[in-house]
Every structure is written in C-alpha cells, then in structure tokens.
Amino acid sequence: MxxxxxxxxxxxxxxxxxxxxxxxxxxxxSHHGEPRLIRHAYHGGEAYVRLALRADERWLELEAAAGEKLLERAGVLNMSDPDVYTFDGRLDDALKLGVRLEMLDVPEIVKRWPGVRLPDTYRAMYEPDAGYLYSxxxxxxxxxxxxxxxxxxxxxxxxxxxxxxxxxxxxxxxxxxxxxxxxxxxxxxxxKTLEPFIKLPIRAVRKSVAWFEPRGTLFDAGTFPGFTLGTKAGGYYGFPNIAGAGVKLGRHDTGVEWTPGEPFEPFGAYPEDEGYLRRTLETFLPDSAGKLLNGAACKYELTPDDNFxxxxxxxxxxxxxxxxxxxxxxxxxxxxxxxxxxxxxxxxxxxxxxxxxxxxxxxxx
Incomplete structure (x- = not known):
C-alpha cells in the first residue's frame, strides 16, 4: 500500500x-510469497465490489507503465460448504455491477476440473475474469x-x-x-510501533503458507484456476502450480499472535504449518498433495471486523x-x-x- x-x-x-x-x-x-488472488465478486457490499473493479483497472495501468506481466486472468473458483458460507449477498452485488459469474454444482466442477473432490452438497461460484497478481x-x-x-x-x-x-x-x-x-x-x-500517535485495534498474526508438488498436470497454471475453499474445518485460499513452484495453499482463519519486536518463528516451527494445509489438499484436491516444496511464514494485520x-x-x-x-x-x-x-x-x-x-x-x- x-x-x-x-x-x-x-x-x-x-x-x-x-x-x-x-x-x-x-x-x-505480508506481500512476499507470490502470488495473490484478485476477485471482483466480493463479500462486504457494493463498496468492496467497486473497489475491486477499480483496483483491477489500476493494475492494468501499472502493467502498461512497467512493461511486464503482473496480473494473470486465470479465473477463481470459490468452493464452499453451504452450511458454512453461501454466495447470495456478494452474488447480487457483483451481478448488479456487471461482474461475470457462474454458479456451479459438484458434477459441473468435477467435469471442468477433474482433480477436485467435494461432498455433493458443496457449491461453487466461478469468476472467469478473476485471477492472481504477482505480488x-x-x-x-x-x-x-x-x-x-x-x-x-x-x-x-x-x-x-x-x-x-x-x-x-x-x-x-x-x-x-x-x-x-x-x-x-x-x-x-x-x-503498534506508532503508538501513542495513533492507536488502532490492528492485531498482528503469524500465518503459514506452503507449496506442494502435484501429481500429473491437472493443477498446472493454465489448466487450474486460483481458488478459495470454505469448509467446517476452516477457510482456505490457493493457487495452481505456476512454473513448477507447486500448488500453493494458505489458511485465512486461525494463526499465532505476534507482537512487533518479538522473535518471528520461521515456517515449520509448528506442526500445523504444514499439517492442516496438507490435510486439506488430501481431502479436497488429493492429487495436489505431494512432496512439500516450500513453505513460508508471513504477517497478517487484522481488524476486529476484518474490514480495512x-x-x-x-x-x-x-x-x-x-x-x-x-x-x-x-x-x-x-x-x-x-x-x-x-x-x-x-x-x-x-x-x-x-x-x-x-x-x-x-x-x-
């Protein structure tokens, strides 16, 4: 920013x-460990959708000014257990503002992306114009x-x-x-290091992400999109295998509290750094859960309501x-x-x- x-x-x-x-x-x-998702059908109301659409325009302007590829229109597949999350609110806001969307059931998801394994009750919202940024x-x-x-x-x-x-x-x-x-x-x-000039309820949290070696080509970039996954066990986000780096997965919820100035533990310091990410891939994208290729720990900065x-x-x-x-x-x-x-x-x-x-x-x- x-x-x-x-x-x-x-x-x-x-x-x-x-x-x-x-x-x-x-x-x-919070910007290292490329890439980052860019989506337009956003939760939180029209303000977020308009913000996402304007951000997209400005990324394209930056691409042109820099003369290099920064945004990949790989699509984003948002998968969810309807008991955990439905797409109703952001679907209406996005359609109102002209965002292209497709609502998919499990048979259609598996037909398009055979590497996915979901319970029959799951649903998905696919954004063909979304994708990811090389952060x-x-x-x-x-x-x-x-x-x-x-x-x-x-x-x-x-x-x-x-x-x-x-x-x-x-x-x-x-x-x-x-x-x-x-x-x-x-x-x-x-x-927090700027107090007392400004005191804000921003909580710093240590998060882990990891890259896993997929089996076969089902999860390669150009074949598989970026994705989100809402389950009873947690909320996840991920990316296809880009240039052999592996399938990347991170978890949006949980994390370890961290205070600026304290030691920051590297990836692997906790069993769950790899553990819950691997288990999630084994459950929902089983052929992507091969050898751990890389891992990283990064810092989240969260407000109480998750709004900026x-x-x-x-x-x-x-x-x-x-x-x-x-x-x-x-x-x-x-x-x-x-x-x-x-x-x-x-x-x-x-x-x-x-x-x-x-x-x-x-x-x-």
Whole structure:
C-alpha cells in the first residue's frame, strides 16, 4: 500500500519520500510469497465490489507503465460448504455491477476440473475474469516507477516516532527527523510501533503458507484456476502450480499472535504449518498433495471486523491511515494508493470509504 501511494503521489508531482523498515520487496511483511488472488465478486457490499473493479483497472495501468506481466486472468473458483458460507449477498452485488459469474454444482466442477473432490452438497461460484497478481513483481514495479517519477526511498530504516503540530508532521528515525505537510501511514503489522500517535485495534498474526508438488498436470497454471475453499474445518485460499513452484495453499482463519519486536518463528516451527494445509489438499484436491516444496511464514494485520482502515487521523487531517488489510488486502493496493493520493490532493475520494472509517473503533485516538 505504501509503495502504491508513493508512486501515485510522485507521478502527480508531489515531493515524495518513502521510508521502509526493510527494502521492498522483502519477506518481512505480508506481500512476499507470490502470488495473490484478485476477485471482483466480493463479500462486504457494493463498496468492496467497486473497489475491486477499480483496483483491477489500476493494475492494468501499472502493467502498461512497467512493461511486464503482473496480473494473470486465470479465473477463481470459490468452493464452499453451504452450511458454512453461501454466495447470495456478494452474488447480487457483483451481478448488479456487471461482474461475470457462474454458479456451479459438484458434477459441473468435477467435469471442468477433474482433480477436485467435494461432498455433493458443496457449491461453487466461478469468476472467469478473476485471477492472481504477482505480488512481489507488483511491489518492485511500484518501487521502480516511483523512483523514476522522482520519489526518494530510505530503506532499512525504522520509524521510531511520529508527531503532528501546526500542519507539519515530523517523522523520526534513529538517525534523522523528516518534516512533511502530509504523511501516509501504512505500517502493516507494525502499526503498534506508532503508538501513542495513533492507536488502532490492528492485531498482528503469524500465518503459514506452503507449496506442494502435484501429481500429473491437472493443477498446472493454465489448466487450474486460483481458488478459495470454505469448509467446517476452516477457510482456505490457493493457487495452481505456476512454473513448477507447486500448488500453493494458505489458511485465512486461525494463526499465532505476534507482537512487533518479538522473535518471528520461521515456517515449520509448528506442526500445523504444514499439517492442516496438507490435510486439506488430501481431502479436497488429493492429487495436489505431494512432496512439500516450500513453505513460508508471513504477517497478517487484522481488524476486529476484518474490514480495512482507510481514513484520515482522528485529529490530524493531513495524516492518512491505511491499515488492517491482511487476508484479503493485496488485490486492493493499486486503488488504495490512488485513494491516499486523492485524500491528500483533493481531500476526497471517488470511492465510498464509510465502511473503512476509523471512527467505528471507539479505542482509536
């Protein structure tokens, strides 16, 4: 989100400084371990669907500007136990806004994708225009284009303090203090380190993802789509075998609480890092559950209601807050950067941001 906002501001002619605790793209946040799903038939109401459609447009613009492939229209197959989740709400919102959809029963799912094994009661919603983004390529493209547009980037530098007074914001690091008329705070799972300047109910969680070697070609990219899976045992998301990397699977719920500054345990530290992912593939996509090829642990940043925070600071209108995105946020990075730039340049966004207001949290200050 920060690299997107930095690029958008720089290309509009703003003098732009980007400060990152690491050197993006990097493995210390939520964007590493390509790829990320992009879907348009979204839960949460029309605001999310419109946001997803605008994000798609902006990703294509980034592709053109960067001159490289960032988005694959592989389709996304959303499979679910109807006792856990139905598609009724987002189906209506998506159709109203022109999203192409197909509702499928199990025989049709298995006919199209023979590697799938589902109970007869399951249903699916297929989005042919959805797909996945090469997340690290996207961040690298933003970085390259932001610098080309005149932005400056300070890497491997932690922000230790933020203050705002008389329309000027000061951002302090170990060695320097920077002053600006406007600041975008997009600290991911590290938002707690910005207290007491802003206190948000963002919970940092350690999550694991893994890549498994499939048997045969049923799950190869170009044959199998991106997918989500809602079961009584949990909610999962995954990707086909892209260039031999293996079938990727992650779990949206659960996770281990993590506090910035504490040790972050690598993949494999817990038996369930691989265990529940493998069991899920063995149950629903059995021929994809071969040898473990790779695993990664990443950081989620979650709000209590799973909705984003995109708003101005409660007391400082020249400070933009962008956080709480993990689990389903990367696909929106392109439009979030546009929103942040609009809030600075025009003080208003064309998107409906009411759902993302910081005011919904009584603890914010």
């Amino acid at each position: 920060g690299m997107s906002a930095g690029y958008e501001l720089a290309r509009r002619g703003f003098k732009t400084l980007l400060i990152d605790a690491f050197d993006p793209p990097h493995p210390n946040g 690290e390529r996207c961040v690298a493209a933003y970085k390259k284009l932001a610098l080309k547009a005149g932005a400056e980037l300070v890497t491997n530098t932690f922000v230790t303090d933020v203050k705002a007074e008389n329309s000027i914001v000061s951002v302090r690091t170990k060695d320097d203090t920077f002053l600006a008329g406007h600041v975008v705070l997009s600290a991911g799972a590290w938002f 925070i995109i708003d101005t600071h409660p007391h400082h209108s020249n400070v933009i807050l962008a956080g709480g995105f993990s689990g389903h946020g990367f696909k929106f990075a392109s439009v979030v950067g546009e929103i942040a730039a609009d809030l600075i340049e025009r003080r208003v966004s064309d998107q409906d941001l009411r759902l993302f207001s910081v005011a919904r949290f009584a603890v914010a200050r």
